[in-house]
Amino acid sequence: MAVSYSANAVYAKAHVMYGKRLKKQNYDELINCHSLPELVNYLKTRTQYSKVFENVPSDITPTQIEELLKLQLLENFESLCRYEISAGENFYQYFIVKNDIGQILSFIRMLINGTPEKYLNSLPAFFNKHTELDLYKMANARSYKELLNAVSGSPYKALLAPFAEIYKENGIYIRIESALNDYVKDFLFSIIKRSAGKKEKEQIHDIISYKFDMDTVVNIYRLTRLADADSADIKGYIKTKFTNFSQKEINMLVDAPLARDMMRLIPQTCYRKDFAKLEYTYLEGAVQRVMYSKLAKSMRYFTSPTAAMICYVFLAENEVRNITHIVEGIKYNIPAKNIGAILVGAEN
Secondary structure (H helix, E strand, O other): OHHHHHHHHHHHHHHHHHHOOOOHHHHHHHHOOOOHHHHHHHHHHHOOOOOOOOOOOOOOOHHHHHHHHHHHHHHHHHHHHHHHHHOOOOOHHHHHHHHHHHHHHHHHHHHHOOOHHHOOOOOOHHHHHHOOOOHHHHHOOOOHHHHHHHOOOOOHHHHHHHHOOOOOOOOHHHHHHHHHHHHHHHHHHHHHOOOOOHHHHHHHHHHHHHHHHHHHHHHHHHHHHOOOOOHHHHHOOOOOOOOOOOHHHHHHHHOOOOHHHHHHHHHHOOOHHHHHOOOOOOHHHHHHHHHHHHHHHHHHHOOOHHHHHHHHHHHHHHHHHHHHHHHHHHHOOOOHHHHHHHOOOOOO
């Protein structure tokens, strides 16, 4: 009975939290803010982000705003994870691994840029207590070798080691990201196999396979845009495990000579209906919109508590990404109309 109660609590909690999402009116009002203090005041008084912006300084920076938004996101995940843990499920571990990957990639980006000292460890206690990483040790690393030492004892060292001598080369960061994300995929699907019933497994598999396929599309596109990346090279970094794409479709996308050619081929795949509804010149933006539509629909119709939780998590990440775009738009005095055009799901 305890497991059933906790599972129901996860489902209810995810839907309650989703119900607090920003609506069209909120987005319209946010993009029409004239300054960052005005935007912060709106978030503090009119949205679910009120707590994290409660005592912020008047001269808060865009970077600080983004960090607080991420903190709210992590606290929401923690709230859901409490129910998952009490239900005896293991899905909460996905958030830990996903966050580990995010922290490692963040550090590597700074290392490539020559500013590893700017890496800040701002994780809530929940993640610090459960991660295998020594985040403080990683924060003090000043080279790739020291990074490998910092992640020693975790599965990430073996994944990162092959790139030690080439991590600064053009396109290598994308390959590091791909290797780490493949680990996340394998980890997540091992959890799905342990899910309770057939229907729950099907719903979880449906949303995750879709998400991973969209990631694959973006990865192929990014690699195709690299001047020194050929199809054989790209195929070595595109995994076809857990996908709705056929091998023929993967080969067709990978073999496209130019990124714009690859974009034109997307409507010829199993996702033709999804992309046929969109007019787009920016593939990554189109992928985000297709993914949002899938998540919002699944959030309404899925009955699996864990599947609903996954949908909420991805939708919440999209919302934070939207707010971050608005912050940048206000910072650089971009017209409200132009800011609104790049937001995903803001019209709902």
